[in-house]
Amino acid sequence: MGSAEVTPTPRQFNGDFRTDFLSVDQLTLEDLDTIHREADIMRALAQHRGEVSLLQGHVYDLVFWESPSTRTKESFKHAIIRLGGKFVDFHLESSSKEKGETFEDTITMLDSYLVAERDGFIIRNKEEGKLAAAAGIADAIVINAGDGSGEHPTQALLDTKTIRERFPSLEEIHVVFFGDIKGGRTVHSTAPLLAKMGVKRMTFAAPHEELRPDPHMIKALGEADVEVTETDDLREVAQDADVIYAVRTQYERWEDQAVARAKFTGKCLIMPEMIKGSRALVMHPLPEDKEDINFHPELRKLPGYIVNEQAANGQWTRMALLGLQAGKTATRLAELYGIKLKLLVTQNGNGCAVTV
Ligand code: NCD
Numbered sequence: 001m002g003s004a005e006v007t008p009t010p011r012q013f014n015g016d017f018r019t020d021f022l023s024v025d026q027l028t029l030e031d032l033d034t035i036h037r038e039a040d041i042m043r044a045l046a047q048h049r050g051e052v053s054l055l056q057g058h059v060y061d062l063v064f065w066e067s068p069s070t071r072t073k074e075s076f077k078h079a080i081i082r083l084g085g086k087f088v089d090f091h092l093e094s095s096s097k098e099k100g101e102t103f104e105d106t107i108t109m110l111d112s113y114l115v116a117e118r119d120g121f122i123i124r125n126k127e128e129g130k131l132a133a134a135a136g137i138a139d140a141i142v143i144n145a146g147d148g149s150g151e152h153p154t155q156a157l158l159d160t161k162t163i164r165e166r167f168p169s170l171e172e173i174h175v176v177f178f179g180d181i182k183g184g185r186t187v188h189s190t191a192p193l194l195a196k197m198g199v200k201r202m203t204f205a206a207p208h209e210e211l212r213p214d215p216h217m218i219k220a221l222g223e224a225d226v227e228v229t230e231t232d233d234l235r236e237v238a239q240d241a242d243v244i245y246a247v248r249t250q251y252e253r254w255e256d257q258a259v260a261r262a263k264f265t266g267k268c269l270i271m272p273e274m275i276k277g278s279r280a281l282v283m284h285p286l287p288e289d290k291e292d293i294n295f296h297p298e299l300r301k302l303p304g305y306i307v308n309e310q311a312a313n314g315q316w317t318r319m320a321l322l323g324l325q326a327g328k329t330a331t332r333l334a335e336l337y338g339i340k341l342k343l344l345v346t347q348n349g350n351g352c353a354v355t356v
Contacts, residue, residue: 010135017324018117020135020142024153024193032197036161038320039313041330041341046082048356049339052319054328055085059119061110063090063134064145065103066126068252071286072145072154075314076122076322083319107134114140120325126252141325149183149253154321155285156189158313160197162306163243166281170194173242174201176280178234179268179294181206181213183250186285188217190245195224203229203237207267211249234274241280246270246294248287265292272298281306 010020013031027035045052060080064073073089080087095106103125110121116139123134128148135142146152167173175194177187181204191202202221206212212230221228231237238244249268254260269292275282281304288294299305323329334341334356342355 009132017321018141018327019325020144021153021321021325022131022135022142022144022147023151024156024189024196026153027193027196029196032157032160032193035157035317035320035324036164037343038324038330039157039161039316041334042082042319042323043316044341044356045330045334045339046316046319049337051337052082052330052333053084054323054330054333055080055083055326057118058083058085058326059114060085060087060122060322061090061114061119061140062087062122062145063107063110064124065092065097065106065130066124066146066148066252067092069124069145071311071314072124072152073122075311076145076318078315079318079322082315083322085322103130104133104137107137111138111140114138116140118326120322143321143325146185149185149188149250151189152185152285153189153193154314154318155186156193157317157321158310159186159190159245159283159285160193161313161317162283162310163194163281164197166306167242170198171200173199174203174237174240175199175243175245176203176205176234176237176241177245177247178205178270179207179247180211180249180264181247182211183253184247184285187213187245187247191217191221192224195221195226199226201227201229203231203241205231205234205237207232207234208264211264211267234270238275238278238280241275241278243283244270244275244278244280245283247285248289248294249292251289251292261292268292268294269296270294270299271296275299278304280304283307283310286311 009023012026120141122143122145124146126148128150131144131147204213218228249264251257251260284307
């Protein structure tokens with residue numbers, strides 16, 4: 001939060017969430033448990049009581065400088081509304097960007113409308129590093145909603161929640177990331193967070209040389225004790241996968257999109273026979289590109305296709321984060337209202353289903 005210098009990575013939360021959220025590196029395991037548990041309580045309160053008013057008086061500015069977004073932006077809006085807060089949806093197309101105003105000047109100005117330590121920014125930018133720049137400028141809290149090809153840490157909150165709900169022990173599972181690993185920023189947050197949670201085996205299946213992962217990420221995962229494999233053929237690893245996490249080709253990151261389309265179209269398509277008999281859950285941060293789909297339509301019928309459940313977790317995890325960053329919790333709200341929560345700890349003791 002606001003300092004003259006650009007802050008590369010803010011401090012770890014360590015139980016105190018009242019700061020910017022730019023990277024999964026900021027999360028301790030306990031912090032992640034807290035967010036996931038809060039998310040369950042948020043869901044239970046919203047579904048059973050319709051009442052989770054925690055953020056009255058808090059204003060959030062959604063600045064999507066890279067404008068396309070459905071799930072991230074809309075789930076944040078739903079989260080804010082459910083929590084009783086308000087948001088301002090910045091419109092890039094009609095903003096003074098057209099007149100040449102920079103991202104930095106825009107953030108400086110919008111920050112003057114917000115109240116430090118109360119309000120927040122939710123920011124997406126197509127250029128990696130701009131989130132750190134915004135955090136250096138703004139006094140209001142900054143949440144990273146997509147930093148070019150860098151990180152997308154709130155997506156990792158929902159991805160990891162979805163995975164931990166399904167597996168008794170993460171140490172035994174094999175997670176396969178498939179598609180444009182190089183450009184897919186969700187992978188760059190979700191893989192390191194899974195490593196932190198104890199996942200010991202990961203495979204990166206990039207079906208084209210130019211979509212392969214950044215060696216820095218591979219090195220960091222190795223140092224975190226993950227056995228990492230790379231392949232260009234999903235079939236080699238599908239039978240031994242517990243999760244197949246697919247990502248679309250990020251054409252917008254290529255200068256000549258027509259050339260990129262000619263090169264990559266069809267490469268990241270999973271056909272039913274490629275994963276036939278596999279026990280794997282199939283995940284995707286979405287969207288799918290209708291010109292270059294990742295899933296043959298048959299795959300949507302598989303019981304392991306949990307893409308919609310994954311997306312739904314976006315609202316609950318983002319509610320949890322927003323509440324915690326404002327220093328408020330659904331747990332405390334339930335206490336105040338005299339609502340009894342029954343925490344049903346799952347087999348692994350990780351997650352918790354909640355009844356009201
Ligand atoms: C992703 C993103 O924007 O990084 N989508 C999302 O936030 N759910 C994935 C993508 O665009 O491919």
